[in-house]
Amino acid sequence: MKIAIIGSGNLGLSIAKGLLVSNSVTTLYLTKRNPRAIKSWEDYGNVTVTSDNREAVRQSDILIFAVQPGQFGGILEEIRDLLNEKHVLISTITGFKIKKIESVVGRDQYIIRSMPNTAISVGKSMTCICSNEKGRQRTDLAKAIFNKLGTSIEIPEEQMRAATVICASGIAFWMRLIRATTQGAIQLGFDAREAQELAMHTCMGAATLLVESGHHPEEEIDRVTTPKGCTIEGLNEMEHSGLSSSLIKGIVASFNKINQIADL
Ligand SMILES: NC(=O)C1=CN([C@@H]2O[C@H](COP(=O)(O)OP(=O)(O)OC[C@H]3O[C@@H](n4cnc5c(N)ncnc54)[C@H](OP(=O)(O)O)[C@@H]3O)[C@@H](O)[C@H]2O)C=CC1
Numbered sequence: 001m002k003i004a005i006i007g008s009g010n011l012g013l014s015i016a017k018g019l020l021v022s023n024s025v026t027t028l029y030l031t032k033r034n035p036r037a038i039k040s041w042e043d044y045g046n047v048t049v050t051s052d053n054r055e056a057v058r059q060s061d062i063l064i065f066a067v068q069p070g071q072f073g074g075i076l077e078e079i080r081d082l083l084n085e086k087h088v089l090i091s092t093i094t095g096f097k098i099k100k101i102e103s104v105v106g107r108d109q110y111i112i113r114s115m116p117n118t119a120i121s122v123g124k125s126m127t128c129i130c131s132n133e134k135g136r137q138r139t140d141l142a143k144a145i146f147n148k149l150g151t152s153i154e155i156p157e158e159q160m161r162a163a164t165v166i167c168a169s170g171i172a173f174w175m176r177l178i179r180a181t182t183q184g185a186i187q188l189g190f191d192a193r194e195a196q197e198l199a200m201h202t203c204m205g206a207a208t209l210l211v212e213s214g215h216h217p218e219e220e221i222d223r224v225t226t227p228k229g230c231t232i233e234g235l236n237e238m239e240h241s242g243l244s245s246s247l248i249k250g251i252v253a254s255f256n257k258i259n260q261i262a263d264l
């Protein structure tokens, strides 16, 4: 696959790492306006780092856009005359509707909107995708790419804002929970490194249990909570302090913020 990542910042480079580690690219163009800081990515051999978006588009078939929302329209204008039947446009840009993309490049392009997260760099992204009408012919391709870098599902475009909160911002939410657990473990006597290791691997174990069993979380909680035991004591104290409620409120606040800033 000949892929270009237009906008190689936090997310763009996470995608690049995932693609390279999983051997998913023949050639990879990485673009940004100031490419000097990422020049060392060319050491991979099949990677070209450049500020020339047009050259990247000419040399690639799959174009992954990972710039800030305010930068995307101008870039589409810049490259639209180069687009042809070989190109598949994959946007990761928050709140940038397919209709708005089509208004610049036309409806006769394969357009996919995606919402991955930074765990794509380690092949563990939960990625939601949707497409324009023509793009439906390329959703299998997009899914194949994102499934190599984690798990993907197709959703209606109206749910992309919610997917952004749960999957993309979600990485930060889970990180904060892991950090809080680490702080608790340090207070109980583990050193910081050990504490983080215990928190990370327990978190991974919990998620893996659900993924592999298909169980509801409460079913697994029931297996752990000994009557009159320490687990239920801890869980109830957390709930008295609003654990579930504060998570839900945070998710809804994040969603409301997207509604304010996004053009949907
Ligand atoms: N970060 C995340 O976890 C996620 C982000 N997203 C979405 O992905 C997009 C990117 O986010 P993020 O990676 O955090 O943002 P960053 O600001 O880290 O990256 C944006 C990149 O775009 C480059 N850029 C800006 N203008 C141009 C241009 N004209 N041509 C080429 N490159 C350009 C910038 O580099 P330079 O200034 O050198 O040009 C920068 O490296 C956003 O729309 C965000 O909503 C979606 C899901 C998760």
Ligand SMILES: O=C(O)[C@@H]1CCC=N1
Pocket: 094, 164, 168, 169
């Ligand atoms: O925080 C943000 O607005 C962007 C979108 C999802 C992740 N980062």
